[in-house]
Amino acid sequence: MTAMASVSQVLKRNFSSSRAMAGAIKHVTVIGGGLMGSGIAQVSAAAGQKVCLVETNDKLLEGANSRIHESLKRVAKKVYKEKPAEGDKFVEQTMSRISGATDASEAVKNTDLVVEAIVENMAIKQKLFATLDAVAPKHTIFASNTSSLSITEIASQCQRKDRFGGLHFFNPVPVMKLLEVVRTNDTSDDTFKKMMEWGQEVGKTCITCKDTPGFVVNRLLVPMLAEAVRMLERGDASPRDIDTAMKLGAGHPMGPIELADYVGHDTTKFILDGWHEKMPENPLFNPLDTLNKLVSEGKLGMKTGEGFYSYKKK
Ligand SMILES: CCCCCCCCCCCCC[C@H](O)CC(=O)SCCNC(=O)CCNC(=O)[C@H](O)C(C)(C)COP(=O)(O)OP(=O)(O)OC[C@H]1O[C@@H](n2cnc3c(N)ncnc32)[C@H](O)[C@@H]1OP(=O)(O)O
Numbered sequence: 097m098t099a100m101a102s103v104s105q106v107l108k109r110n111f112s113s114s115r116a117m118a119g120a121i122k123h124v125t126v127i128g129g130g131l132m133g134s135g136i137a138q139v140s141a142a143a144g145q146k147v148c149l150v151e152t153n154d155k156l157l158e159g160a161n162s163r164i165h166e167s168l169k170r171v172a173k174k175v176y177k178e179k180p181a182e183g184d185k186f187v188e189q190t191m192s193r194i195s196g197a198t199d200a201s202e203a204v205k206n207t208d209l210v211v212e213a214i215v216e217n218m219a220i221k222q223k224l225f226a227t228l229d230a231v232a233p234k235h236t237i238f239a240s241n242t243s244s245l246s247i248t249e250i251a252s253q254c255q256r257k258d259r260f261g262g263l264h265f266f267n268p269v270p271v272m273k274l275l276e277v278v279r280t281n282d283t284s285d286d287t288f289k290k291m292m293e294w295g296q297e298v299g300k301t302c303i304t305c306k307d308t309p310g311f312v313v314n315r316l317l318v319p320m321l322a323e324a325v326r327m328l329e330r331g332d333a334s335p336r337d338i339d340t341a342m343k344l345g346a347g348h349p350m351g352p353i354e355l356a357d358y359v360g361h362d363t364t365k366f367i368l369d370g371w372h373e374k375m376p377e378n379p380l381f382n383p384l385d386t387l388n389k390l391v392s393e394g395k396l397g398m399k400t401g402e403g404f405y406s407y408k409k410k
């Protein structure tokens with residue numbers, strides 16, 4: 097890592113001090129325990145919050161729990177290098193703040209904040225929030241971790257539009273320092289203030305932005321990744337050379353091709369197709385033949401063992 101803080105510095109800053117829990121939000125419900133939801137649950141619990149993690153079944157809950165446990169052990173090994181017993185205590189105490197549930201409507205009955213991290217699909221997100229809106233306490237704030245969808249549209253079926261916003265985390269959540277706090281035209285000042293305070297409490301540096309496609313980071317990242325694939329398609333350079341160029345020439349921790357494999361091509365395709373449909377006049381979001389081929393072959397990146405690169409153990 098170059099101009100940015102090292103991973104070790106980030107983990108130390110986020111996890112070593114026991115920050116005072118001064119904010120209004122003490123209990124968080126995270127819906128979806130995949131890649132992002134498990135990370136969001138982890139950083140919330142590590143900061144002293146009570147967390148309920150919701151998944152669709154017990155097996156997926158177990159998977160999320162063990163991902164969190166493994167990640168916490170990596171954090172503890174680094175932060176409590178000289179004091180392993182304290183590290184074990186940190187892992188145990190953090191895990192004890194996380195409970196699991198499979199019924200989201202039941203889970204939100206006593207919560208201050210709901211952070212949704214389920215599949216990137218507008219209709220599914222809208223349906224989930226409409227259901228929860230009818231049962232969650234009046235004061236509860238709703239937030240989505242969507243990468244590419246409009247927060248205003250996700251909130252459109254809810255009454256509590258003033259208590260709705262975006263909390264966009266980055267992958268891997270325990271390591272990445274940024275949180276984009278997204279305000280719609282309806283988000284109240286009070287909700288916005290509470291989301292910002294909560295973001296800082298869970299150890300993130302918060303920036304704020306409007307509810308525009310891709311917010312800040314993805315509006316810049318998506319065209320760059322797509323352009324890297326277009327370079328590849330034209331035969332301008334190899335994947336390895338494009339990645340090396342951006343790492344050594346621009347100081348990025350991962351090159352664009354590696355990063356696309358890391359995010360996963362179900363997600364990258366969903367984002368690109370969705371934006372092409374919404375903004376057909378913008379050539380930056382034109383479909384990519386190479387990406388469509390990878391997805392049709394089930395080569396979704398690191399998580400399936402193959403994408404642009406192969407991750408299979410030889
Ligand atoms: C196909 C093209 C299509 C184009 C169109 C569509 C494109 C769409 C793309 C947008 C997708 C948006 C998704 C989302 O909305 C936004 C994002 O999240 S974007 C992704 C942001 N993330 C990054 O950019 C990551 C960049 N990479 C890094 O920072 C680093 O590489 C890394 C991931 C931190 C890994 O670091 P390395 O040094 O390389 O490798 P290590 O494995 O050794 O890790 C270092 C150190 O970190 C600790 N660590 C790593 N992961 C975790 C974890 N999950 N939990 C705890 N700790 C972790 C690890 O312990 C290591 O410590 P050590 O072992 O050395 O003590």
Ligand SMILES: NC(=O)c1ccc[n+]([C@@H]2O[C@H](COP(=O)([O-])OP(=O)(O)OC[C@H]3O[C@@H](n4cnc5c(N)ncnc54)[C@H](O)[C@@H]3O)[C@@H](O)[C@H]2O)c1
Binds near residue numbers: 133156244
């Ligand atoms: N992957 C990334 O790099 C990244 C980064 C930032 C934001 N996001 C966004 O975060 C969200 C989640 O992405 P992910 O990568 O964690 O996906 P994922 O597929 O890893 O996890 C989603 C999880 O949600 C669960 N789920 C689906 N419907 C549910 C429901 N109704 N109730 C409870 N659980 C449900 C699934 O079982 C799955 O485990 C998406 O909106 C995505 O765009 C992803």
